[in-house]
Amino acid sequence: MVKFLKSGKVVLVLSGRFAGRKAVIVKNYDEGTGSKPYPHAVIAGIERYPLKITKGMGQKRIAKRSRVKPFIKSINYNHILPTRYNLDLDLKSVVTAESFKEPSQRVTSKKAIKKLLEERYNSGKNKWFFQKLRF
């Protein structure tokens, strides 16, 4: 009744290299496109979650352990599981159709996402998103 696969939705990746990782939908294509004639979404997710930090750790150690390695992917709806969570992060300007054309553009996109995600992690919001899903 209500379409829920929209940008900002947090999803779990179900298959592929990033299976089990959490990601956020950047742009969704319910009807598919010319080159991808199936419903799919462009997602940005976490490839390597930040490590656990405790009170007793020093600043440098905390900084090292709070790093996030992101990934971007264009993925079929069948391979994601939507959750009830949302992550409002303006990634539309960062991840575009252009990003997937050249590997170097992928790298620049990912660098930008890394910064945004680390900022969000350090602010303490959306904690669930940055915790590894245990299964």
Added chain:
Amino acid sequence: MAPKAEVAAAAPVVAAPIKKAKKNAGETINSRLALVMKSGKYTLGYKSTLKTIRNGKAKLLLISGNCPPLRKSELEYYAMLSKTAVHHYSGNNIDLGTACGKYFRVGVLSIIDAGDSDIISRPLE
């Protein structure tokens, strides 16, 4: 004479409502489904129902009784996200398939358009 008549009058009054309620609930879901099969739009099977939920077309989900619990929970979660009603059919996938008039088992089905049936507008429970 009088007590006998009273007893005779009392017994059917007590029995009838119970029997009628059960008969109503059990029969009407099947009869409504039959009407949907005839006049409405539906989709059978797990993969296709997920598709209909994702694009917002599903109005009602019917899940059979012996659907694996993980799949049942997944469908309920999807339905919660899309605000779609779910009905847990009392009967297994064989019964649900028969109720749809099909000769195969149906574990999950999704109703897109009820046609002439009131299965969506008038929930049973």
